[in-house]
Amino acid sequence: MLDELREECGVIGIYDGENVARNVAMGLYALQHRGQESAGFAVSDGAKIRVRKSMGLVSALLREHDAGELKGRAGIGHVRYSTTGASTLANAQPILVGCKWGQIAVAHNGNITNAAELRAEMEAEGHIFQTTSDSEILLHEIARTRAGDLGEAVEKAVAKLTGSFSLVFLSKDAMYVARDGFGFRPLSLGRLGNAWCAASETCAFDLLGAKYVRDVEPGEFLTVTREGVRSRRFVRKERRAHCIFECIYFARPDSRIFGQSCDKVRRKMGKKLAEERPVDADIVVAVPDSAATAALGYAQASGIRFEIGLLRNHYVGRTFIDPAQDVREQKVRLKFNPIEGVLKGRRVCVVDDSLVRGTTLRILVRMIRDAGATEVHVRIASPPVAHPCFFGMDFPSSRELAAASMAPEEIAAALGVDSLGYLSVEGMKECTGEGEHYCAACFDGNYPDYVGAKTDKARCG
Amino acid sequence: MLDELREECGVIGIYDGENVARNVAMGLYALQHRGQESAGFAVSDGAKIRVRKSMGLVSALLREHDAGELKGRAGIGHVRYSTTGASTLANAQPILVGCKWGQIAVAHNGNITNAAELRAEMEAEGHIFQTTSDSEILLHEIARTRAGDLGEAVEKAVAKLTGSFSLVFLSKDAMYVARDGFGFRPLSLGRLGNAWCAASETCAFDLLGAKYVRDVEPGEFLTVTREGVRSRRFVRKERRAHCIFECIYFARPDSRIFGQSCDKVRRKMGKKLAEERPVDADIVVAVPDSAATAALGYAQASGIRFEIGLLRNHYVGRTFIDPAQDVREQKVRLKFNPIEGVLKGRRVCVVDDSLVRGTTLRILVRMIRDAGATEVHVRIASPPVAHPCFFGMDFPSSRELAAASMAPEEIAAALGVDSLGYLSVEGMKECTGEGEHYCAACFDGNYPDYVGAKTDKARCG
Amino acid sequence: MLDELREECGVIGIYDGENVARNVAMGLYALQHRGQESAGFAVSDGAKIRVRKSMGLVSALLREHDAGELKGRAGIGHVRYSTTGASTLANAQPILVGCKWGQIAVAHNGNITNAAELRAEMEAEGHIFQTTSDSEILLHEIARTRAGDLGEAVEKAVAKLTGSFSLVFLSKDAMYVARDGFGFRPLSLGRLGNAWCAASETCAFDLLGAKYVRDVEPGEFLTVTREGVRSRRFVRKERRAHCIFECIYFARPDSRIFGQSCDKVRRKMGKKLAEERPVDADIVVAVPDSAATAALGYAQASGIRFEIGLLRNHYVGRTFIDPAQDVREQKVRLKFNPIEGVLKGRRVCVVDDSLVRGTTLRILVRMIRDAGATEVHVRIASPPVAHPCFFGMDFPSSRELAAASMAPEEIAAALGVDSLGYLSVEGMKECTGEGEHYCAACFDGNYPDYVGAKTDKARCG
């Protein structure tokens, strides 16, 4: 995707294993694509939990903190994107607090839609808030819940939440894992030797050499102790609502989420797109790296040759601002290299996985034309994004969504392309199998759950 | 003092002025001696409070954060020492929270002795704690207090505390200032043009060009708004209990605290010491820099010549550890330079302001002998420290206090000196004037207030 | 390529333009793949040359130094790999010196094979050396040359060198450009508006929006002044000897070097490989990212389906060393993600552009098998590397070259693959067109020029 949608977080937890800090960090490396703004881990040595967090990548976390300092056999980790400039260390996770139950740490992926209401209620009752994170609200709820023990309190607290959440908790001697009743965000259970682990995506298991056991069920609450794993249901919804955008773009292609191999779903979407939106072109080219699989599918189904016509420069860091130039254009030019030898004199079909704003694609289309393409056709392996997300994806405001105010042909004109085609909502759902169990609200506006009072912006937990 | 007593904090607040962030930082420079572990400031623009904190000196704070980003006309600041290794950014101040009253930030100097009890009570009621700081407990108390407005809540919360506290609070449109009923720690009120300011020591006013107005009274609660300053008493104690160690060592000599010029009190202590503990020596030499004034007083009263026989190296940073050497000795040698030309062939009277552990002095005495001194006599311008402090000074545990287990002559033998003499408790109190209004518990064991359940270690707020 | 061959450098120069420092840096971004260890630029304001260098990427250079400080209308830049641990700022380029001709700066790509002899001669005559760089030797030669002016001195000095060099020089009022007589390394001439520019690869022109004019000829010396460009030949060789490894792996696919589009040459190599070394497999998979084009060519020619079966993780930074684990394996696992959905149950043909050591490939093959591949066949789009390079490529010592001591079938066994096939030397040369004008010494041992007395290791200039 061109727009680098900022969204989401990634979580991981490991209970009762060797080298826990190191393995949690290793797992975070595999989940790095889910959040690059801050990273952190917390480990319990059975008596005390210690937490370390850093702004930036997992590699920064490991540069600033010695994993060896975090002794213990249980730990959780988190990578995070924030949606606003207020990205500070204070908001990084895991968040660790002390309360009547002792110490508890949490790592959260998702967006709690009744957070504002809960916070207002808690403030009225005398609570203080040091962050703007949903997770702090959840910790307050746990601390004030009446229960027989911490596990029961966590379960009760989780049951009060609406919205999306894949959660991993760490107490001094247990790990708790919970997933919202709709199953918006992925969360899987695995085994690493004798240890239990939970992670946002199975690619973390693969890197660790852990075995995938099963998905954590929507509405399921797991208590992991030395006695093993105990499962309970804290809520049952009439349907599931897996985020279809995870399949389209966000999850790593080598992950298995929602019972599907991501890579296979993307190839199907590419094929379906070729069926629905054929094109008369010489070559199919992907927007690297995320759209490669969909583009391959498109090429296979259409019989048009797949080519590598755009390269992505992975070295781009901070750039200089030359006020006399278009900054966005500079960034796009630094990031993508069109290969003239491939594009020149060709009718090019460019496949991308999704189209949000369109501003970047407009620049890229011009670069492809400048490289000598005679025609540029754009095919998007998902429908037009037209509605905000309240469950963890940080789409821009409606005003900035290309499809919110323009018809496809207007967008095509704005992009300067010869043709533009999207995958249909039905076609898309078909590719996932069990399409009725997905949330496609950003495409069709059908929100499966309460969207909250804070309708301005969905925030990552 | 040789042992670099770690203790204390420094606070400052300015209400309704120009360049507030800059002036708060300037004031923190003047208070830097009160805390060198972390520094921070918070500024309100009338609608929102922003906070910035850094580990290290005020110069690090200003290197990492642009004071110009903190717009507004009211602000508070803090410099901090922590007493344990757990010195982290999370514990740095000011602490800023949101609660039912809106945003509130606090900067605290002192040690709340009923903190553990309050925290236990709050935890039982469902509160969470993200730091190990007393100040967080106070903020919880404010948030859960029933009151007509924030000011009343702050006052009520403060009234529940025991122990020592000089506090400055910032809300979006007011500043609150409070001092415990015994007046353990200094806190002064001043004017900078039309703005009001409060600071731990008057030296901050001098640097800012502000005018000293008066001390904040023990038990006084000030509400500073655009309407001006309103004063109330939240508690009245039968006596005062100013920390006498502030006069001996901690406050800056150019500050006026507890109604006295620090510098004058120290000179008197030196003179009194000369009376009580005369010596037959050729020269009087101070342990730099803190004992210079007392040594001058000793020289004047005794008629023995004052000389600069020890220099202090201010460039010492991180040093290397050579396992084959005594690390403490390396540090002392890097820090103090004996001047052979002054010491050689002389009977030297070394004056220090206080003696806590004695381990460093032992090394220094040997260095003075190595430089050729024929006799080394030590005079301490305060009594033996024999009791822990629960009100904000971080003395080592009793086990490490030289005077807790040894008689003066034993200490003299351990130090390897020809004679050792302390100032008497009576002599010391006499020098302060109104000696009955001082807390000298570290010397005489008479604690004026509840010392708390957490008797292990006094912590800085 | 798996082994991340460390080699080479990239150079750029711009004469008489606006925003020179910014444009030089932008060009270095495009050349970043040629050197990631240090980066630097030098700019002349007509009177004085200023230089700035940093360890690390171009983004580090721009973070540490303000491009705006370097005023002027002419500048040169350099990105560098070093081949040994002695990678220090002192060896970074451009190197700027003062001499009888005034200031002169140089940026060098290549390896001067008579450097050791020249240095010995100069040392005997009383010269000092502050770096271990060939470029310093060249600067000495310029400084001690008798000539009418600087330009003549540079030309004379360059004519004394053997080996490979693509050079850009900056004096206060001119730019000089030179390329060795065999044309080992690429070097192109372009125009950016009215300014002239030279760069290692044309991709730098594309990013800048500059127009490619022509290649700098082997043995050509260009003097660029306000009067324009003057060309002279300082040497004429009977043949050319373009580095064929630039085509195979090192140059960016969107660059045009040696008169060929890199991307096209690589596709041809993939097709030729399919002809020479067919395979009975279900899918063709590339080692990302460098082998993608060759793999596509292989797929097209063989009719076997191209699939994306391996992903590359671009976030990998410093990793932790767990002594109980194989570090190399850890690195490979962090860097490459096999996609089970693609590989499982398939006979996989893995295409890589070259095979140097093979140690990494062995691990990758096992990962592919673990992902469920039933057969793994490896095809290498170049011949076995069996000889060291003395002209700028940093191959490991012969001892580490897989092909230096093992026959292909032995290598296949060591890799654990079902079959292994290389492209033939003849097949490879055929793909470049005019194959006789290429140096393929690393494959066939035919060195076109003096290889120098320092035969241990080829160093990048």
Added chain:
Amino acid sequence: MLDELREECGVIGIYDGENVARNVAMGLYALQHRGQESAGFAVSDGAKIRVRKSMGLVSALLREHDAGELKGRAGIGHVRYSTTGASTLANAQPILVGCKWGQIAVAHNGNITNAAELRAEMEAEGHIFQTTSDSEILLHEIARTRAGDLGEAVEKAVAKLTGSFSLVFLSKDAMYVARDGFGFRPLSLGRLGNAWCAASETCAFDLLGAKYVRDVEPGEFLTVTREGVRSRRFVRKERRAHCIFECIYFARPDSRIFGQSCDKVRRKMGKKLAEERPVDADIVVAVPDSAATAALGYAQASGIRFEIGLLRNHYVGRTFIDPAQDVREQKVRLKFNPIEGVLKGRRVCVVDDSLVRGTTLRILVRMIRDAGATEVHVRIASPPVAHPCFFGMDFPSSRELAAASMAPEEIAAALGVDSLGYLSVEGMKECTGEGEHYCAACFDGNYPDYVGAKTDKARCG
């Protein structure tokens, strides 16, 4: 001194000892006052010399580089001030080069007055220069000298220099030490166990626990090898010319230089000043820290009480610039704290060691008046500085020297003092003993040696 004269460097060398890198660094700590802009050390392991340098203090050097990496039994070190903004790592010392004699490193304190001529001659002969440092010129001279061995070459090269130099060289198996024929800068020889050491000041020996043996003689050249120390004279001058400013301000009071204890000379100057320039005042106050000894001497001779009326803040780092304020004033106020209790109502005699610009003193005088002093008299324990230094001291240009254009009474008026008195040149020389062996050119304009063609600014080697 108020003006923080930037000048000088400090050098140290140790031959054939244990823990050489560590001990060199320790010695640099003791010499830190001689240069705070960069620090470096070089160590030979008998076969190879390694060098490490950093911008900033010795503590930065040790933070950035591991002393343990520098194995070997011989090493040299350097701390440096530069006199211009061009303070870069390239100019930091030791400088290490390779030449026909093998590797050689040098650390230099002083200013070579025929450097410009030598460089012009060398450039004409074809040499290149990578720094603007005198020391690089010296290394060229060594490299091009015809001699039987390196030692002879170093000696011959040194003999060609005019100006001031205290030099320590390191080859792979020897240390060379040289001092100019006038003995401008201090340089001492000592023993640390069986190892030999040389250092700018004896305070480095004291910190290391080394024994002072003797001063290196003016014009002496020492060759230190495993066979011991061999001494030769490379030049004999009719007189000595020790820099009297070392005695007045620059050397550390606990150092013994030029056969005198610094501290004693300063006390004598204070006493002499009291004789020559008596005052009718209540107290004598020093400008801290450098003038303390002179002030004590003044107090003793005059019978006026010595008081600590000004404190120096050692925490001042980077400050913010408020354009609406006088930056210099801000700096002075942050750095010096007047003690009102001491100054108020008193007639104050302020003693400083020297007066260069006077701009800072003007601000300080006002601060003392603001603190309540009824009269402010200034006494300077040296004569008016009226001439530039070409031998290593970085005075401002004549235009900025207060005494170059104003008579004492005019300066007094500009400073706003009630009276101003300087020590006479004769009085000053008397205090050093053998006054005819000192260079006092900055006071009397009598330059003992060739001052060079580059008369603009004296540079530190």
